[in-house]
Each structure stands twice: as structure tokens, then as C-alpha cells.
Amino acid sequence: MLVLQINISNNEDHDSGSDPPGTAAERAVERSLAGRRATYAAEIERLVEATFQLIRESGEVEPRVSEIVRVAGLSNQAFYRHFRSKHELLVAVLDSGIEQLASYLTHRMAAAPDPVAATREWMRGMAEQALNPEAAAATRPFALARGRLAESHPEEVAQTERRLTEPLRRAIQEASRMGLLEAGDPGARAEALYHLAMGWMQARLLEPDGRHRQSAEQLENFALAGLGAVPAQRDATAGA
Amino acid sequence: MLVLQINISNNEDHDSGSDPPGTAAERAVERSLAGRRATYAAEIERLVEATFQLIRESGEVEPRVSEIVRVAGLSNQAFYRHFRSKHELLVAVLDSGIEQLASYLTHRMAAAPDPVAATREWMRGMAEQALNPEAAAATRPFALARGRLAESHPEEVAQTERRLTEPLRRAIQEASRMGLLEAGDPGARAEALYHLAMGWMQARLLEPDGRHRQSAEQLENFALAGLGAVPAQRDATAGA
Numbered sequence: 278m279l280v281l282q283i284n285i286s287n288n289e290d291h292d293s294g295s296d297p298p299g300t301a302a303e304r305a306v307e308r309s310l311a312g313r314r315a316t317y318a319a320e321i322e323r324l325v326e327a328t329f330q331l332i333r334e335s336g337e338v339e340p341r342v343s344e345i346v347r348v349a350g351l352s353n354q355a356f357y358r359h360f361r362s363k364h365e366l367l368v369a370v371l372d373s374g375i376e377q378l379a380s381y382l383t384h385r386m387a388a389a390p391d392p393v394a395a396t397r398e399w400m401r402g403m404a405e406q407a408l409n410p411e412a413a414a415a416t417r418p419f420a421l422a423r424g425r426l427a428e429s430h431p432e433e434v435a436q437t438e439r440r441l442t443e444p445l446r447r448a449i450q451e452a453s454r455m456g457l458l459e460a461g462d463p464g465a466r467a468e469a470l471y472h473l474a475m476g477w478m479q480a481r482l483l484e485p486d487g488r489h490r491q492s493a494e495q496l497e498n499f500a501l502a503g504l505g506a507v508p509a510q511r512d513a514t515a516g517a
Numbered sequence: 518m519l520v521l522q523i524n525i526s527n528n529e530d531h532d533s534g535s536d537p538p539g540t541a542a543e544r545a546v547e548r549s550l551a552g553r554r555a556t557y558a559a560e561i562e563r564l565v566e567a568t569f570q571l572i573r574e575s576g577e578v579e580p581r582v583s584e585i586v587r588v589a590g591l592s593n594q595a596f597y598r599h600f601r602s603k604h605e606l607l608v609a610v611l612d613s614g615i616e617q618l619a620s621y622l623t624h625r626m627a628a629a630p631d632p633v634a635a636t637r638e639w640m641r642g643m644a645e646q647a648l649n650p651e652a653a654a655a656t657r658p659f660a661l662a663r664g665r666l667a668e669s670h671p672e673e674v675a676q677t678e679r680r681l682t683e684p685l686r687r688a689i690q691e692a693s694r695m696g697l698l699e700a701g702d703p704g705a706r707a708e709a710l711y712h713l714a715m716g717w718m719q720a721r722l723l724e725p726d727g728r729h730r731q732s733a734e735q736l737e738n739f740a741l742a743g744l745g746a747v748p749a750q751r752d753a754t755a756g757a
Contacts (some may be wrong), residue, residue, distance in 0.1 A: 424664030424719070431723045459742075465735040468720070469713055476712025479664070483671045495705040502699075503743030 321359050321369070323349040328370045338418035338425075339363065364426065368433045371426055374419055375437045378406070383444050392452035393506055396470070399445045400500055403474035404493040407481035417482045420475070442467045449504065459505025470500050561599050561609070563589040568610045578658035578665075579603065604666065608673045611666055614659055615677045618646070623684050632692035633746055636710070639685045640740055643714035644733040647721035657722045660715070682707045689744065699745025710740050 299307070327349035331340035342363055346356050360366040382402040389395035406416040427434040446467035452458040477496050481489055539547070567589035571580035582603055586596050600606040622642040629635035646656040667674040686707035692698040717736050721729055 421664055421668045424661055427719070427723055428661045435720075435724060461739075462735055465732060466739060468717070469736055469739045472716025472720070473709055473712050476716050477708070479667075480675075480708070480712070483667055484675060492705060495702055496709055499701075499706060499709045499743040502745055503739040505742055 317359065320349075320351060320355050323351060324356060324359065324366060325370050325373050328366060329374070332370070332418045333415055336414070336418060338422035339367070364429045367422065368426055368430045368437075371419055371423070371434070372437050374415075375440060378402075379440045379444070382441070386444055386448060391457065392448040392455065393457045393501070395448040396445065396452060396458075396504070397497060397501065399448065400470065400474055400497045401493070403478060404489075404496070407478045408489050408493060413482060416478070420479045420482050423475075423479075438471070442471050445470060452504075457506065461505070466504055469503060473500055557599065560589075560591060560595050563591060564596060564599065564606060565610050565613050568606060569613070572610070572658045573655055576654070576658060578662035579607070604669045607662065608666055608670045608677075611659055611663070611674070612677050614655075615680060618642075619680045619684070622681070626684055626688060631697065632688040632695065633697045633741070635688040636685065636692060636698075636744070637737060637741065639688065640710065640714055640737045641733070643718060644729075644736070647718045648729050648733060653722060656718070660719045660722050663715075663719075678711070682711050685710060692744075697746065701745070706744055709743060713740055 324345060327345050328340060330348060331344055332338055342353065342356055345363075345366070346353055349355075356366075360369070382399055385398040385402045386395040389398045406412045406420075423434065446463045449458060449466050449470075450463035453460050453463065473496060477493070481492070564585060567585050568580060570588060571584055572578055582593065582596055585603075585606070586593055589595075596606075600609070622639050625638040625642045626635040629638045646652045646660075663674065686703045689698060689706050689710075690703035693700050693703065713736060717733070721732070
């Protein structure tokens with residue numbers, strides 16, 4: 278929903294300024310469109326929220342359209358005005374969930390004292406999605422559906438995932454520049470950490486076995502060693 | 518299909534020995550069952566083969582049951598005698614594919630001069646599934662369907678995947694024992710390499726971008742550094 282939110286706030290900035298350029302008729306069109314845009318944005322938000330709610334409650338990643346519109350209090354027509362298919366809605370839902378996760382990770386990273394600690398916080402924040410029971414219940418359907426959505430909407434899913442790895446890529450790049458990590462392609466290394474964290478998370482969400490916390494630390498140490506962290510930075514308790 | 522092959526060969530061993538114990542009636546039952554078992558095994562093999570063929574040809578991971586039985590030259594009844602659902606057949610197909618991949622990886626590893634080189638061969642063999650166009654076409658539907666099958670049959674998929682990581686786990690353990698890798702939990706480290714390789718492979722199968730060979734080498738170096746390979750072993754060209 279990131280793109281949508283940007284649209285809305287751009288629109289508000291526009292209204293709050295002086296009169297927009299163009300003829301009165303053009304401005305009237307703009308006003309009408311602005312009202313319509315706000316209505317549509319609210320409808321889309323209700324559909325996405327309803328889908329989140331149904332997924333959380335049922336654990337199923339593909340609620341029926343009839344259920345979604347019932348919970349959202351909207352019509353089938355409203356649904357298909359905004360989304361050509363249920364998969365298209367699910368991509369928007371995934372996007373919204375990833376946006377929340379990216380924001381959570383960015384906050385964790387911002388509190389870290391240096392970019393290696395920030396990299397570690399990224400790994401810990403990802404692991405937390407499987408370690409925390411509430412987060413795990415919310416994350417499980419998405420982690421499992423990711424492959425299916427990547428198959429039907431590869432571009433959108435890839436773009437969404439870049440939002441997760443971009444802050445990590447920057448932290449790795451900065452840490453290398455400071456000599457805290459060995460030199461290396463920051464994009465490829467951020468991708469490696471993403472595969473590690475996502476694969477580990479998916480496995481844990483499928484097979485709860487009670488040894489997760491230790492297993493998360495092992496993965497974290499592996500990731501830091503993979504990045505060539507200098508020895509003083511490689512202790513799993515550093516920055517904790 | 519591994520379990521099935523074990524059943525068949527057990528049965529052959531049994532027939533080729535001296536008379537089995539029990540009464541004549543019991544032996545007659547055993548003979549009848551043995552014949553039935555061979556027929557069923559052949560039917561299952563044809564269904565699995567037909568499904569492989571359809572998946573390769575169409576790129577779709579879920580051919581219709583009617584198509585599968587047509588290509589296999591069997592009836593719907595024969596299908597449901599062996600599999601309660603199409604997903605159950607797909608697990609058998611995945612199992613058979615993973616068995617072939619495990620055998621390929623084991624052969625590559627066996628030719629390596631030491632266990633670190635064997636670990637590297639495992640990573641290279643996995644990467645080859647995305648780098649080689651023919652292998653990629655065959656692997657793509659399974660890599661994408663893995664999440665879906667893991668959701669419907671978590672136990673079977675986990676068991677199948679352990680067949681892939683077990684030889685890797687042994688190589689890592691041996692390399693640590695020889696002081697060629699840092700000490701660490703070999704199971705957790707084999708799992709980390711599995712997530713790296715599988716995540717990378719899935720991403721490459723979805724987004725071909727022509728820089729795969731270089732990207733595979735970066736991943737390999739990351740994995741070896743993650744394992745704490747001694748410096749002389751960490752060059753990407755070692756053992757090539």
C-alpha cells in the first residue's frame with residue numbers, strides 16, 4: 278500500500294496549497310477526482326484490512342472474495358473495481374505486510390550503535406517473525422504463500438522484497454567502508470542474508486520444535502561470518 | 518519414490534532366497550501380494566513419469582489428473598488407488614526429483630579431493646539447477662511449488678529435504694574435524710547453506726538476468742566464509 282499512501286499525501290499537499298493551475302473546469306475535474314481518489318483509497322484499505330483479518334483468523338492465505346467483501350462491508354463490484362483478481366489483492370496485502378515489516382526492521386536498525394550491529398538487528402528482527410508467537414501467526418500464511426505469489430506476480434513480489442533488503446544493503450555497504458566487514462558486493466550479500474533469514478523463517482514456521490532461539494543465534498553467527506565480520510564484531514551477544 | 522524402490526528391492530531379495538517361512542497358504546498369499554506389489558509399483562512409476570513429462574512440457578506444476586492418467590495410459594481408478602489426491606502424487610514427484618538431485622550432488626561431492634571442496638561442489642551442483650537452461654526448465658516448477666507442497670505436506674517435504682542436506686552435513690562435520698572449517702553445529706550450518714542455495718535458485722529461476730554465474734560465485738564465497746573456511750580454501754576457483 279506504499280504507493281497508494283504516497284498518492285494520497287501528494288493529493289493532500291496539493292489541496293492545502295494555493296489554487297492549482299489550469300481553468301476552473303480543469304480544477305473542478307481535479308476536485309472530483311480527488312474526492313473519488315479518497316473514496317477508492319478508503320475502499321482499498323478496507324479490503325486489505327479485511328483480508329489481513331481473515332488470514333489472521335483462519336490461517337488460510339486465500340480467503341474467498343465473498344468473505345472479504347462481507348467483512349469489508351463492500352460489494353463484489355467494489356472489489357473488482359480495484360483488483361482484477363484475488364491474487365492481485367493478495368499482492369497488495371503482502372505489500373502492506375512487508376511495508377510494516379520493513380518499518381519494524383528500520384526502527385531496530387536505527388537504534389544500533391554501528392552498521393554491523395544494524396545488520397545483526399536486521400537478522401534478529403527477521404528471526405523474531407518466527408520466534409514471537411503472535412508475529413508467527415500473522416507471518417505464517419505470507420511466508421508460505423510467497424512462492425505462489427512470486428509465481429503469479431514475479432515483478433511485484435521482487436519489488437516488494439527489495440524494500441526489505443535495501444536498508445540492509447546500505448548497512449553492509451557502510452560497514453565495509455568502515456572496515457568492519459570484508460569488502461564485497463553489498464547487493465549480493467544483502468540477498469544472501471535475505472535467503473538465509475527467509476528460508477530459516479519459513480522452515481521454523483512449518484516445523485515448530487522449541488529450539489528456535491539457539492538456532493536463530495547460529496544463523497546470525499553464520500551470516501556475520503559470511504560477511505567477514507572482524508572477530509570483535511562476531512560474538513552473538515555483541516550489540517544485544 | 519525412494520521408499521517404494523526400497524520396498525521393491527526388499528521384495529526381490531526375499532524371492533531370490535530360500536523358501537520364506539510360514540505355511541503354504543501364507544506363502545501363496547505372499548506370492549500374490551508380491552505380484553500385485555510389482556504391478557502397483559509399475560503403475561505408480563508410470564504416473565510419476567507422466568507427471569514429470571507434463572510438468573516439463575507445460576511448465577505448470579499441477580497438470581490435471583485426467584491429463585496424467587491419459588499420458589500414463591491408466592484409469593482414474595488406478596490413480597486414486599495409489600494417491601488420495603493430486604497433492605499426494607506431487608509429493609511423490611517432488612520426492613523422485615529430489616532423489617535424482619541428491620544422487621547428482623553426491624556424485625559431484627565424491628569426486629572432490631577434500632570435504633571443503635565437497636561442500637563447494639554441493640553449492641555448485643545446487644546453483645547448476647538454475648544456471649543450466651535444461652536443468653532450470655525441469656527445476657523451475659518444483660522450486661516454485663515447494664512452498665505450496667510444504668504447506669499441505671510439511672512432514673514429507675521436510676524428510677525429502679533432509680536427503681539433500683545429509684551428505685552436506687557429513688562433509689561439513691568432517692571438514693571441521695580436519696580443522697579445515699571452524700567448529701560449529703554441522704546440522705545448523707548445512708541448513709544455512711540449504712536456505713542460501715534454495716533461495717538463490719528460486720530467485721534466479723523467477724528473474725533471469727544473465728549475471729548468474731558471477732552471482733553464484735559470490736554466494737559460494739559467502740557460504741564458505743560463513744563456515745569459517747581457512748583462507749587457503751576460500752578462493753572461489755579452488756577445486757574448480
